[in-house]
Amino acid sequence: MLLSASFSNSPYTESEEESFKRIITTAKGSRIMRPHFGCDLYELIDRTMDGEFMMLFNRYLLEAFFDENYKPWDDRLVPLSTKIKDIEATKGELECVVEFENSSVVVGMGGFLG
Numbered sequence: 001m002l003l004s005a006s007f008s009n010s011p012y013t014e015s016e017e018e019s020f021k022r023i024i025t026t027a028k029g030s031r032i033m034r035p036h037f038g039c040d041l042y043e044l045i046d047r048t049m050d051g052e053f054m055m056l057f058n059r060y061l062l063e064a065f066f067d068e069n070y071k072p073w074d075d076r077l078v079p080l081s082t083k084i085k086d087i088e089a090t091k092g093e094l095e096c097v098v099e100f101e102n103s104s105v106v107v108g109m110g111g112f113l114g
Contacts, residue, residue, distance in 0.1 A: 001085075005016070007020060011103055016074070016077060019073075019074045019076070019077060020060055020077055023039060023065060023077070024061065024107070025039070026039065027040075027042050028040050038064065040063070043060070044075070045111045047112060049092070049094070049112055057094070057096070058083075061107075062082055065077055065079050077100065079099065080099045080100060081099045082096055082099070083096065083097050085097050085106070091110065093108065094108070094112035095107070096109070
């Protein structure tokens with residue numbers, strides 16, 4: 001899965017940006033001591049970008065920031081919403097905005113089927 005996250009003009013520190021990237025690029029279940037840490041976005045690789053895909057993309061992205069008891073993994077990063085901004089179905093790429101209390105992050109991802 002290809003990932004780019006744009007934090008331009010954001011109030012986040014480098015460690016918060018790294019935490020964000022670590023959360024969404026770690027496959028859920030890959031950490032033995034933290035089986036609920038990570039994101040299920042990898043399950044969408046090579047899936048057709050249809051309505052179900054969009055729903056699951058938003059769900060997986062939001063769920064990634066919380067543990068099994070709905071407590072945030074990083075108190076500095078508690079998302080309020082996600083919104084798919086742009087879809088390049090022929091390239092299998094999309095751009096999404098993750099809204100936080102004080103800022104938003106634009107995330108670009110690829111590796112999906114059009």
